[in-house]
Amino acid sequence: MLKKTRYIILLTLLCTSKLLFAQQSTRLNSSWEFLRQDLGGIWEAVRPVGVGNPEAVPVWQNVTLPHCVNALDAVDPDVNYYQGPAWYRTQLVLDNPYKTGRTILHFEGAGQKTEVYVYTTKVGAHVGGYDEWTVDITDAVAEFQKTEIYKKQFKGKVPVSIRTDNTRDLEMIPSDLSDFNVYGGIYRYLNLVYTLGLAVDKMFAKAEVDAQGKLGKLNVKARFYNPKGINDASALLKLIDPNGKLVSKSEKKLNGLSGDLDLWSFELKKPQLWSTDKPLQYTLQYEIISSAGNFKGEEKVGFRNIDFVEKGPFNLNGKRLLLRGTHRHEDHAGVGSAMTEPMIRQEMQMMKDMGVNFIRLGHYQQSRIVLNLCDSLGILVWEEIPWCRGGLGGEIYKQQARRMLNNMIEQHYNHPSIIIWGLGNENDWPGDFPEFDKEKIRTFMKELNDLSHKLDASRYTAIRRCDFCSDIVDVYSPSIWAGWYRGAYTDYKKATEEEFAKVKRFIHVEWGGDSHALRHSENPDKALSKIKTGGSADERAGDASLYGGAARISKDGDWSESYITNLIDWHLKEQENMPWLSGTAYWPFKDFSTAIRPDNPVPYMNQKGVVERDLTKKEAYYVFQSYWTEKPMAHIYGHTWPVRWGDEGEEKMVKVYSNCSDAEIFLNGKSFGSKKRNSQDYPSAGLRWNLPFVKGENTVKVIARKGKETVTDEIKFIYQTEKWGKPTKLVLKKIDQQDDTATVEVKLYDDKNVLCLDAINWINFGLTGDGKLIDNQGTSSGSRKVQAYNGRAIIKVKLNKGTSVVSVLSEGLKTVFTEL
Known part of the structure; x- marks a missing residue:
């Protein structure tokens, strides 16, 4: 039933989230059934056919893992996402090849409270949605296999049932006041593990090097999983360099196999260094020999030196490195938090291709896959626990925070990419409890800070946006949202300098603003005239609201891609001339x-990304690329802007984002000259032209040069000179069909049949018939309720080889239909 793939994988010990190195591991992806509600009891999950009317509800559905309870309803415009119990069940054929071995279920992450059953026996439970944990099912399976039920009803298979629960709970972190969903389900990989009776629970490999890279040190400690109480073993260890060459080896006799045991410590002259440009990793191979058998495993380590200079920049291996960062949430169109490994790989590679060398993982411990990719791609990491908003709860609440910090550090200790352990986010945000006591929050923050340093003295601690705790942690990030929640983006440098002066070590994570993908503007900075400038650029209570309060771009701006590219362009220009700056991370x-x-224009979506929820690039992606990458690139702004507008004969700006030294622009085949790139010549680093578009179709092409290399880009669009009035009608058409999927587009016109290019009416798509709308994706073109972008909106329909009728409703306008 299950295809067994042998590979070495890090695991965690029952309910304590300790890591364990397996010898056989199989991802349990298929043959699962799912129920999005609670059961009356575990018996309902396993009762045999013919007992208690099995034809009655509840009805289970077939799913594959990883699976998120909220894959679609998280962005359903008509309902709140489900928060409650859900069940998963399967039947396993178990065949442990090790005579005295153990059978373990290893959860890479499940949310938010989880219980595990073998038949009707509860074998384990875990609280927390983001750290890894395991359940040893060996004994429960052995007992069940003695029963007649195992042989007759289940035909030699073992029923496993898992209950997950993301019900709102004030005594859990993260808070439901957080600006992200607290998902439910088995949304990371679940593994079936066969391991020896003595196995490595944790292998702590600490690689250090001085700033000059002359002397490296490796210290190795081990913690064992030893349920049978074996007393004696031998450890064989080897260190292999990035080229596959043996560097050193060691052999040690072990006894009293409890606690953390020192295995190996040695010095290495001039190790090959891990860096963001060359993320070179060594391999620590080990073998533990005991009466239980030979347990083999390996760890990757990297030698690098990190230093956040007090009142200064960040140094990697003794040289300044400007941290060019972004953020990641575990969230994706159509699957919620249940991203597969290929999805994660694509996302992380796109970040690296954009020029990212730093990432803050918001706001919780993330998948081992993410951390492994950061190691191999060369992306430095700030990883944090989900103490996010709401205030501070009681002892149960605090214990979860302590446990999750401990688990995060121990489970990800060996990753060279990690430089910061985050202790909290926006802890100045009250609301979950009647009491909001700053001193109690400070006291607990100090406790977490001390715990982090005790567990790992080699890395820094940090928090974001809690000024009254800024002196506790090693590195602090204040709230600076110049040009979005407060002020204009031209306030950015002044606001940053003021905040830098207040703390010992400064970094700026979270900046930017929302953009409704596919919406563009001829005058994107218009709303800045209403904005008070020169003051604080922090985010305050109510600033994220689209109603009331002071004038701010987040409320009064047009949410166009045109505006956000200007904001990003200005920030990146300024960051190049801030030699004291350690770095920043764009959100998200x-x-x-x-x-x-x-x-929001796409309901229930934070639209601040530089790519959409399905990884479709917005224009902003290329602005970052033009500042942060070396491979020659050139991108004309406006690939998703089909109609521009203005007067006849009016010159309109065309911007090119490129890292090339110079570029030449062509309009309708005619050259309008070359320009040199200058990062301080805003906007678009001087690569901008005012061009006389002709009415109707236009073609713009750029040829850019970097050394001997040449790159080109081209766009086509319509230039509309007719003025429009208020939208009076909708026109709905099919504009494309690929195989069994059609794309429909609705446009808004005035009473003279002129396209209303600034219309932002709410559009509601509907469908009846054989097909299905491809909606609930959380994207501008994958939502049945969405604000129009430049007087239009699109959606795709899966036709199912039949006939369907699509409808569009918009308040105040006549509903329209089209048959597919």
């Missing part, structure tokens, strides 16, 4: 779902 890389933003 990808649009993500959030329950607290129902009124």
Whole structure:
């Protein structure tokens, strides 16, 4: 039933989230059934056919893992996402090849409270949605296999049932006030593990090097999983360099196999260094020999030196490195948090291709796959626990925070990419409890800070946006949202300098703003005239609301891609001339779902990403690329802007984002000259032209040069000179069909049949017939309720080889239909 793939994988010990190195591991992806509700009891999950009317509800559905309870309803415009119990069940054929071995279920992450059953026996439970944990099912399976039920009803298979629960709970972190969904389900990989009776629980490999790279040190400790109490073993260890060459080896006799045991410590002259440009890793191979058998495993380590200079920049291996960062939430179109390994790989590679060398993982411990990719791609990491918003709860609450910090550090200790352990986010945000006591929050923050340093003295601690705790942690990031929640983007440098002066070590994570993909503007900075400038650029209570309060771009701006590219362009220009700056991280890389933003142009979406929720690039992606990458690139702004507008004879700006030294522009085949790139010549580093578009179709082409290499880009669009009035009608058409999927587009026109290019009416798509709308994706072109972009909106329909009728409803306008 299950295809067994042998590979070495890190695991965790029952309910304590300790890591364990397996010898056989199989991802349990297929043959699962799912129920999005609670059961009356575990018996309902396993009762045999013919007992208690099995034809009655509940009805289970077939799913594959990883699976998120909220894969679609997280962005359903008509309902709040489900928060409650859900069940998964399967039947396993178990065949442990090790005579005295153990059988373990290893969860890479499940949310938010999880219980595990073998037949009707509860074998384990875990609280927390983001750290890894395991359940040893060996004994429960052995007992069940003695029963007649195992032989007759289940035909030699073992029933496993798992209950997950993301019900709102004030005594859990993260808070439901957080600006992201607290998902439910088995949304990371679940592994079936066969291991020896003595196995490595944790292998702590600490690689260090001085700033000059002259002397490296490796210290190795081990913690064992030893349920049978074996007393004696031998450890064989080897260190292999990035080229596959043996560097050194060691052999040690072990006894009293409890606690953390020192295995190996040695010095290495001039190790090959891990860096963001060359992320070279050594391999620590080990073998533990005991009466239980030979347990083999390996760890990757990297030698690098990190230093956040007090009142200064960040140094990697003794040289300044400007941290060019972004953020990641575990969220994706169509699957919620249940991203597969190929999805994660694509996302992380796109970040690296954009020029990212730093990432803050918001706001929780993330998948081992992510951390492994950061190691191999050369992306430095700030990883944090989900103490996010709401205040501070009681002892149960605090214990979860302590446990999750311990687990995060121990489980990800060996990753060279990690430089910061984050202790909290926006802890100045009250709301979950009647009491909001700053001193109690400070006291607990100090406790977490001390715990982090005790567990790992080699890395820094940090928090974001809690000024009254800024002196506790090693590195602090204040709230600076120049040009979005407060002020204009031209306030950015002054606001940053003021905040830098207040703390010992400064970094700026979270900046940017929302953009409704496919919406563009001829005058994107218009709303800045209403904005008070020169003051603080922090985000305050209510600033994220689209109603009331002071004038701010987040409320009064047009949410166009045109505006956000200007904002990003200005920030990146300034960051190049801030020699004291350690670095920044744009918030976030990808649009993500959030329950607290129902009124956004795509409901329930935070739209601040530089790519959409399905990884479709917005224009902003190329602005970053033009500043942060070396491979020659050139991108004309406006690939998703089909109609521009203005007067006849009016010159309109065309911007090119490129890292090339010079570029030449062509309009309708005619050259309008070359320009040199200058990062301080805003906007678009001087690569901008005012061109006389002709009415109707236009073609713009750029040829850019970097050394001997040449790159080109081209766009086509319509230039509309007719003026429009208020929208009076909708026109709906099929504009494309690929295989069994059709794309339909609705446009808004005035009473003179002129396209209304600034229309932002709410559009509601509907469908009846054989097909199905491809909606609930959380994207501008994958939502049945969406604000129009430049007087239009599109959606795709899966036709199912039949006939369907698509409808569009928009308040105040006549509903229209089209048959597919």
